[in-house]
Amino acid sequence: MDIEIAAPSLHRRKPTDDLHVDCSDAVLAKSSEGVMSPATACSSSDGDDTCNVFVCDVCLNECDLSDAVTLICGRSCSATMCTACTHTYITVRTASVIPGVLAKLNCPTCLVPVNLRRWHNRLAAFAPKFDDVLSQFCDKVERSCDVKCPSCHINRSQLPPHVSSVPPIKMLPTLAAHIPRLRELGRAYCNHQLSAADVVAFAQTTFGQLGDIILEYLVQLIDDRERRATLYLRLRRTNPLILTLCCNAAVCFSCHVAGHHDGGPCGGVAPTDQVVECESCGLHLVKGDGCDWVQCYCGLEFGWTSAAMATKMRRLEPRHLAALRCMIQPFRRLVFKRKLFRQVLSKVPELHLAARQRSIEAELSRNAELKLALRHRLCRWVQRIRKHRVFRGMMSDVLVMQAKYFWVNHWATHADEWHELDDETSSFMAMDV
Numbered sequence: 524m525d526i527e528i529a530a531p532s533l534h535r536r537k538p539t540d541d542l543h544v545d546c547s548d549a550v551l552a553k554s555s556e557g558v559m560s561p562a563t564a565c566s567s568s569d570g571d572d573t574c575n576v577f578v579c580d581v582c583l584n585e586c587d588l589s590d591a592v593t594l595i596c597g598r599s600c601s602a603t604m605c606t607a608c609t610h611t612y613i614t615v616r617t618a619s620v621i622p623g624v625l626a627k628l629n630c631p632t633c634l635v636p637v638n639l640r641r642w643h644n645r646l647a648a649f650a651p652k653f654d655d656v657l658s659q660f661c662d663k664v665e666r667s668c669d670v671k672c673p674s675c676h677i678n679r680s681q682l683p684p685h686v687s688s689v690p691p692i693k694m695l696p697t698l699a700a701h702i703p704r705l706r707e708l709g710r711a712y713c714n715h716q717l718s719a720a721d722v723v724a725f726a727q728t729t730f731g732q733l734g735d736i737i738l739e740y741l742v743q744l745i746d747d748r749e750r751r752a753t754l755y756l757r758l759r760r761t762n763p764l765i766l767t768l769c770c771n772a773a774v775c776f777s778c779h780v781a782g783h784h785d786g787g788p789c790g791g792v793a794p795t796d797q798v799v800e801c802e803s804c805g806l807h808l809v810k811g812d813g814c815d816w817v818q819c820y821c822g823l824e825f826g827w828t829s830a831a832m833a834t835k836m837r838r839l840e841p842r843h844l845a846a847l848r849c850m851i852q853p854f855r856r857l858v859f860k861r862k863l864f865r866q867v868l869s870k871v872p873e874l875h876l877a878a879r880q881r882s883i884e885a886e887l888s889r890n891a892e893l894k895l896a897l898r899h900r901l902c903r904w905v906q907r908i909r910k911h912r913v914f915r916g917m918m919s920d921v922l923v924m925q926a927k928y929f930w931v932n933h934w935a936t937h938a939d940e941w942h943e944l945d946d947e948t949s950s951f952m953a954m955d956v
Contacts, residue, residue, distance in 0.1 A: 580632065581608035595630045595637060595645055602632035606649050610656060617660040624820045625667035625752055625804040628660060636715045636822075639664075639747045664749050667804060668756065673781030674770035681768055681776065682752050689740040694733055701729050709741060713750050719757035720802065727761075735762055756805050760837070777805075799830045800837070 576585045586605040595602045604612075612631050620626040627636040639661065646653040668682040708725055711717040726741070727734035738758050745751040759765070763777040764784075773783050799808050803823040810817060810827055818824045887894045934941050 577603060579603065579605040579608055581605075581612075592645060592649075596633050596635050596641075600630060600633055602630060604631065606652060609646070610652060613653070613656045613660060617656060617663055620660070620663045621820050622663075623667055623669065624806055625664060625749070625756060626660075626821060627749060638713060638715065639749050661748050664752050668752055670765075670767065670774060670776060670779055672767045672769050672772055673774055674767070674772040677769070679767065679769050681765060682748070682755055683739075683743045683768070685746050685748075685751065686743045689743060692733065692736065692740070694730070698730055698733065705729075705737070705741070709745070712754070713745060713747060719754045722754065723757055723761065753803065757803075760802075760805060798834065799827060800834045801825075802830070802833075
């Protein structure tokens with residue numbers, strides 16, 4: 524009998540269990556000791572100040588080494604920028620973010636998404652200069668989760684705040700064994716090595732009904748606001764019914780309608796062939812012209828036709844889904860019957876024959892008298908078959924011999940017929956043609 528136990532909570536109990544990104548430079552400094560940094564300094568034998576400068580990759584100006592921003596996205600990052608260009612890049616990137624769209628702050632050189640926690644760590648030495656611009660970008664990220672509260676009528680972000688611990692969850696020991704794997708996936712997701720859809724799919728398929736509760740706790744444990752917002756938006760696609768953080772009012776996150784529809788479908792967005800919902804940020808896109816491959820503002824690329832079909836399926840009402848399942852069920856039964864016949868029923872005669880053979884062999888091995896009697900019967904049957912084959916061969920020879928000797932005896936006893944046939948043959952051969 525399974526016993527419910529309090530599974531290990533998702534929050535960190537050891538330094539290695541938290542869902543943070545390792546952005547410390549101690550390891551980098553230790554591993555790169557004696558190795559030239561990407562910010563290459565100029566060498567001089569005169570000992571002047573030119574040995575402490577580098578060339579910025581953006582403005583191409585010589586700047587002091589203390590003003591260098593390097594290793595933005597990782598140890599292999601080749602970016603070498605001054606603080607002024609870095610500040611301008613973040614400012615322009617923040618200003619270009621469309622309100623309501625979840626954006627990522629990529630590395631300006633490698634063009635890969637970088638965790639916001641790592642940005643804060645890389646720019647910690649220049650904190651007074653970058654605090655405001657990074658805070659503005661984080662505010663833009665949180666605005667992607669804005670919903671107008673039906674109670675106070677104010678647009679507020681519904682992104683849950685970061686917490687360091689969550690209440691323990693009671694679950695079966697078999698489910699609690701998957702918590703370490705969930706932590707690994709969470710760390711990979713925070714480092715942009717795994718998509719939010721993969722994390723949600725793992726939690727929902729592994730933990731069943733507890734999957735949504737675990738994901739809600741997992742969102743709160745993520746420190747990076749962009750990663751937290753991405754997972755929150757992905758979770759709201761499957762469970763859009765929420766309670767606002769300000770007034771605890773019921774609202775639908777998808778259509779922004781007060782209440783939870785009483786089990787009905789969302790009516791805020793009319794289903795149409797020209798509207799597609801982005802799987803990453805949830806933005807509704809309209810395609811004018813061009814090829815079928817499109818890119819969302821958040822950077823996700825997808826095929827328009829497949830995304831339009833997926834959007835239609837997500838907007839189906841429960842009664843429509845029930846009717847569709849009833850229509851597909853007979854075909855599923857037919858496919859199941861075909862697979863059953865091809866993979867199981869077609870092999871039943873062979874398996875039955877093999878089973879009978881094994882049972883006969885086992886019976887003969889146990890009963891020696893039966894084995895001897897059966898061998899005697901089989902020998903007699905084989906001899907009878909052989910005699911029958913020999914007799915049939917002899918009968919064919921006898922028939923040939925009977926036909927030959929019949930004509931020999933016939934001509935010997937009917938000589939007049941032989942002479943008449945000989946005369947007729949001679950007259951026919953002497954005839955002029």
